[in-house]
Amino acid sequence: MADRDRLTIELWILRYRPAQDEEPHFVSYTVTYTEEMSVLEALQSIKDEQDGSLSFRWSCRMAICGSCGMMIDGTPKLACSTFLRDLAPGPVKIAPLENFPIERDLVVTVADFVKKIESIYPFIMPKETKPVEAGEYLQTPAQMAAYEPFSDCINCMLCYAACPQFGANPDFIGPGAMALLQRYNGDSRDAGSRERLDLIHGEDGVWSCTAVGLCSEACPKLVDPANAVNQNKTNSAFDFFLRGLRKENHS
Amino acid sequence: MDHFDTDILILGAGGAGLRAAIAAAEAAPDQRVALVSKVYPMRSHTVAAEGGSAGVVQAHDTLDDHFNDTVSGGDWLCEQDVVEYFVSHCTREMIQLEHWGCPWSRKPDGHVNVRAFGGMKIERTWFAADRSGFHILHTLFQTSTKYKSIERFDEYFCVDLLVENGRAQGAVLLCLATGEFCAITARAVVLATGGAGRVFRQNTNGGIVTGDGMALAFRHGVPLRDMEFVQYHPTCMPGSGVLFTEGCRGEGAFLLNKDGYRYLQDYGLGPAEPQPRNKYMELGPRDRLSQAFWQEERKGRTVTTPQGEAAVLLDLRHLGRKRIEERLPLICELARHFMGIDPVDTPIPVRPAVHYTMGGILVGIDTASPLPGLYAAGECSSIGIHGANRLGSNSLAELSVFGRVAGEQAAAFAKGAAAAEIPALLDRARAAEARALGLLNGKGGGERHSVLRKEMADSLEKGCGIYRLGDEMQQACDRLADLRHRYDGITIDDKSRAWNTDWISALELGYQLDVAQAMAHSAIARKESRGAHQRLDGYTQRDDANYLRHSLAHYRKGASPEISYSPVTITRSPPGQRAYGALGEQLEHARKEATHG
CATH class of the missing domain: 1.20.58.100 (Fumarate reductase/succinate dehydrogenase flavoprotein-like, C-terminal domain)
Structure with a gap:
């Protein structure tokens, strides 16, 4: 409505264009906003009306595609579900996700994260193979509850931006991939835990985590990756113990 | 320019593209698959589908019922042979997704559960809470990583198809990270680039849904079929257009006007009962519900949101907190977080927004376009199952069923095709x-x-x-x-x-x-x-004498498209009166009597 209050807010956005900038620097933009306007919509209005050269990823606008993670006033957030009304009066500092290389402006490198996801065998290795014609595998709601929360990860990488361990060691497999690993290990249809556990024994695996729990605080979907990491520590310890026993039995 | 040669090139890595890639990899493990997306695959817009995917599974349901719901839902503008193939392959695809790990919601006995959906006579919508598309997409993406023959090109934008000697043989890509171009030459090309809803203002679509593949095929002479049929989804967030799933109504939600009245009973969808029957009231099809909204707005019976948008109210309160939070967690999150409304105790203001393009790239039942070597599947295609109006939960099923077909067909074509004509293609x-x-x-x-x-x-x-x-x-x-x-x-x-x-x-x-x-x-x-x-x-009125025909839009460079028409394949359901609510049930009864009489 025309008579609605038109408020303005200042955004300091970290800009970096590799061909022309020596290093990232903040640039100030002022936008007019309404109560329901998200940070993403503010960025879009800047791009459409002030400076077409500002680059950032986005798509769904509803916190499910995982594209628009960024640091907003120092906290990793999804831009589409963070609202200017909660950040007023500003200025609001917007920067790319921490702990990732910046490709340009608010765009960071995603490829290493995706490689981590791929590395944990993120697919069902069935306990018993059966043809599709034989119908679905049965899974009770309780069996589903054991892994379903970990399957809700949208791969937005906010937990990696929050994780001090990942910041210190980019090879650390990290909370998101660990949650996905637990998603499959906890699935009653799956028999791939052995292979996956081998992965997380290593020095970049589960024991790198120092259990600060910032990942779960950052998660916009309540996936609780810290819990996944802990479950894997238990599994990893138990597995290590069992292997010891087996070795003794064989000797 | 970098050049990469492959056997099967798939443009788009949402549900249809991933399903096609897996099918190609399974059908022809010796062939190379290049899977291209302008985003990382899990960002694709399949991710935003909420309610679920159709597949006949209950003992009292039949393929005939799914067929009839789909054909009448599409106002008889469907290719009936394609619908027949479709309904008989949906369930298989849903089970396949289950085997790959999709966390379909379950019944206490461990079997997959199904919910009611608009325009569907029997409950046959498989769902993963209200994140069905999200789970299908992640399941397919993660599963795709086990096939060594699939090579992904993430964040590559397609600027053109490569066509030589009347055959699709590749594409020209722009690498987003570097801004450098690369050419991929191939023996077969699959388009799986999704819809085009962003051409409208208020829409449910992600920013990436810009009709790329449709335009690419169009510019190379492939007709776009039935493009006038654009679906408005009746329950979206005023302003942004973000979707509130039809699954809300599948679970029993009401639609109320500003007087708290279930207005759909005034539009041939009644009677209004406390538990909406399938194909009645709130479980009517999307076109009818969006039209009813429009009428209510003209009568001044809508509410006005703070943004100045007209809206009606999606009322879930009577379902109770437990059911709402268990079945519709994403809806709770969107209402609470984006609108400051808790659907447990307050109805959600909603209005129609553009959701889906029924039309698209003309393809036959085998997903082949008229341009040899070019296949299309999913929302970018017009294979003919949706007609003039798509039923909710038929599109996730479509991308599964026809994504697979496209992958298999492209693999078969690639096997028999001559090698790509590389020097000429690189010039292009x-x-x-x-x-x-x-x-x-x-x-x-x-x-x-x-x-x-x-x-x-x-x-x-x-x-x-x-x-x-x-x-x-x-x-x-x-x-x-x-x-x-x-x-x-x-x-x-x-x-x-x-x-x-x-x-x-x-x-x-x-x-x-x-x-x-x-x-x-x-x-x-x-x-x-x-x-x-x-x-x-x-x-x-509907005019079968003149318009029981598909429209075909033909590209003309520098001019408006030319429109022609093609016949509709009718196999066993002659066009009849399309009705829902009590009248719909009467008519269906009469039709049954006639066929069995």
């Missing part, structure tokens, strides 16, 4: 690169593409909305022609190469304008009302 690729760079570096007249984009969206919303008028459609056509002209004079602020999203958006706008023109010109040419295409200017 360099020409496409030069065109894209011309757009980037051209001086232009100083106009921003964002201005054009807004005008395009406004003109389509005005001219090709829920109800349409001849003169308003003509205005839309005229404005689009003007925008097409002005597009040649845009100026791009950003001249750099790495992650130049200014440039990408301008390229996308070029695709959108082509698709928008196909929609508007197909719409004005159809002088009847059918499904999602409703006219108020004297053509208010």
